Amino acid sequence: MDVQGYLEAMRLLPRSRGGNETANQGLSIGVVLVALGFMYSVHNLIAPNMTAIAKLFHFNNYERDAYIGGELTLLFYFPGVLGALLAGVLSGVVERKLLLVALASLTSIACLLTGRVYNFQELAWARAITGFAVGGALPVVYSLIGDWFPARKRASATAFVTSASGAGVFFGQCLATLVGYGDWHVPFLIVAFPCATTAGLMWWLTEEPTRGAQEDGVEALSLYQHTGLLYIPAFSARQLKAVFHNRTNLLVILQAFPGNIPWGVIIVYLHDFLVQDLGLSMQSALGAITTLAFSAFVGVLAGGFIGELLYGTHSKHLAIFGGICNMARALPFFILFGWKRLFGPLDQSSENAFYLLLIIGGFLATMASPCTGAMLLNVNMPEMRGSVMAMYSVLDDLSKGFGTLFVSMIVEVVGGRAVAYQLSLLLWVFTGVALLYTYYTYDEDEQQMRKHLDEAAMESLVLHSKQQAQHAIRNSAKAAGEAHMYQNQRARQAKDERCLESQWQRYLSISPPLMGSGGSSAVAAVAAAAAGGLGIGTTKPSPGTARGGRHPRPVTFDSGRLHLAAKAAAEAAAMSRPPR
Numbered sequence: 001m002d003v004q005g006y007l008e009a010m011r012l013l014p015r016s017r018g019g020n021e022t023a024n025q026g027l028s029i030g031v032v033l034v035a036l037g038f039m040y041s042v043h044n045l046i047a048p049n050m051t052a053i054a055k056l057f058h059f060n061n062y063e064r065d066a067y068i069g070g071e072l073t074l075l076f077y078f079p080g081v082l083g084a085l086l087a088g089v090l091s092g093v094v095e096r097k098l099l100l101v102a103l104a105s106l107t108s109i110a111c112l113l114t115g116r117v118y119n120f121q122e123l124a125w126a127r128a129i130t131g132f133a134v135g136g137a138l139p140v141v142y143s144l145i146g147d148w149f150p151a152r153k154r155a156s157a158t159a160f161v162t163s164a165s166g167a168g169v170f171f172g173q174c175l176a177t178l179v180g181y182g183d184w185h186v187p188f189l190i191v192a193f194p195c196a197t198t199a200g201l202m203w204w205l206t207e208e209p210t211r212g213a214q215e216d217g218v219e220a221l222s223l224y225q226h227t228g229l230l231y232i233p234a235f236s237a238r239q240l241k242a243v244f245h246n247r248t249n250l251l252v253i254l255q256a257f258p259g260n261i262p263w264g265v266i267i268v269y270l271h272d273f274l275v276q277d278l279g280l281s282m283q284s285a286l287g288a289i290t291t292l293a294f295s296a297f298v299g300v301l302a303g304g305f306i307g308e309l310l311y312g313t314h315s316k317h318l319a320i321f322g323g324i325c326n327m328a329r330a331l332p333f334f335i336l337f338g339w340k341r342l343f344g345p346l347d348q349s350s351e352n353a354f355y356l357l358l359i360i361g362g363f364l365a366t367m368a369s370p371c372t373g374a375m376l377l378n379v380n381m382p383e384m385r386g387s388v389m390a391m392y393s394v395l396d397d398l399s400k401g402f403g404t405l406f407v408s409m410i411v412e413v414v415g416g417r418a419v420a421y422q423l424s425l426l427l428w429v430f431t432g433v434a435l436l437y438t439y440y441t442y443d444e445d446e447q448q449m450r451k452h453l454d455e456a457a458m459e460s461l462v463l464h465s466k467q468q469a470q471h472a473i474r475n476s477a478k479a480a481g482e483a484h485m486y487q488n489q490r491a492r493q494a495k496d497e498r499c500l501e502s503q504w505q506r507y508l509s510i511s512p513p514l515m516g517s518g519g520s521s522a523v524a525a526v527a528a529a530a531a532g533g534l535g536i537g538t539t540k541p542s543p544g545t546a547r548g549g550r551h552p553r554p555v556t557f558d559s560g561r562l563h564l565a566a567k568a569a570a571e572a573a574a575m576s577r578p579p580r
Helices: 004-009 024-043 045-057 061-090 096-114 121-147 152-179 188-207 220-225 237-244 248-252 262-278 282-313 317-327 332-336 339-343 348-364 369-378 380-413 417-424 426-440 442-508 517-534 543-548 559-574
Strands: 013-014 229-231
Touching: 024 096, 024 152, 024 188, 024 317, 045 061, 045 152, 045 262, 061 096, 061 121, 061 262, 061 380, 096 121, 096 188, 121 152, 121 369, 121 380, 152 188, 152 262, 152 282, 152 317, 152 369, 237 380, 237 442, 248 369, 248 380, 248 426, 248 442, 262 282, 262 317, 262 332, 262 380, 262 417, 262 426, 282 317, 282 348, 282 369, 317 369, 317 426, 332 339, 332 426, 332 543, 339 517, 348 380, 369 442, 417 426, 426 442
Parallel strands: none
Antiparallel strands: 013 229
16 A cells, blocks of 8 residues: 555544434434525525515616526525535535534524615625525535435435425525515515524434445445444545546536526526516416426425335436436426417416426426435545535536526527527436436446445554554553563562561571560560561552552662661660579
């Protein structure tokens, strides 16, 4: 292994999980999805009231489309680019729950600021802050989904993410239509409250999933299941190179840019198009949007579960299904934007066909979204998923912002906005063909991801084993040193005791033998007292003896103290002699 690989592996060293697997995963997922829905509701709080806002700022119809529909949308999505990139990188190295709480709180503050603006400049700044916060949410949520669900269930899991964000956009559309007709500021003030509430709920109820624990690699399973450890995420040249050399990444990201330019047109302009061009009332336009949104919601769920079934048969089938859906969805919206030219004014006789068209269009438009999200999660390393999804989200926002601006600029050139909207739908056809080509790349890229994951796990296991061996060697060396020290101390103590005994014999031989047991007892007592008082022939327990049961520390032999003790014993013996 080269130096770069070794340094990378050092960053991948295992660490303890810090707890058992989460027991309330369902609650955590639910809270996160609800928070995402409320954050995404700010997308469409302006679209239903574009004309009312234009009148407040004294804009004409052209300025309405150029400034509010084009520039303001661009100012919302471009800061989202920075937010998505920053959140994507941070989601690979920090706690994602805390990151999502911060983004939801910032969204709430931005909505409060928007509710207090009364000129276009203030509105632009407030929407830029909102776009930064909302743009960073999706990469973090996708990173969490990748660690909450295994590969075989990610298509349905991403369907719930797409449904939550779509439901949020629809909720904002309805709220702005029903509440904002009197004052367009009110919907922003209302949305600020649930964003702040869900931020608090995520802080208290959501648990961080174990990073990379849902992967199917052999070595990864050995690392996570058998050792109970996980690796520290690392960003290196090898990971970045793998991301950019992944052909599936490039083909799927084309669905975001330029593939989502038509979505930007639909989100921003559809409501106003239904009212101003097709002559629907505000309530009828809201009903049409509701029909489209509900069918899109059903299409996301259906696409997710169909994609999960297709992945079970063969992973390549996701590419075929997604490509066909992305191309087919252009036809219903092409008819919708050309309705007046193709069928004449919308009246009661054609109302049923119009709503049927909305249902088919909404259903087809979102069926491929869960499949593309699952494909990106399945072909990228756990620590890189947030960054890849951030890139996808950035290009998605760029498509919507740039697309609306571009369409507003070509309206007068092509002879009306209906024709401009229809031309934008051709991008769905081109990118759908590109997604079909992932049939030849997806399986290879997924296997390559598992190979990289197994290599990282193997390096972690090897270095972890080396670390354990070094720790065991240090413990053995420490134990051997302690045993050697104890043996030396015992040898010195035995030598001191032998020396003490010889000195006793030499000094006691000066006096004649004592008669009677009383004298002998007195001499022994005095000698013991002298020796004890002078600290000779005794051992003091070390401070660790009472606590840890270590061996006592012998007192160093002192010839001066021994001489004084012997002299005291001799004097005591002399005094105990019987008188002559």
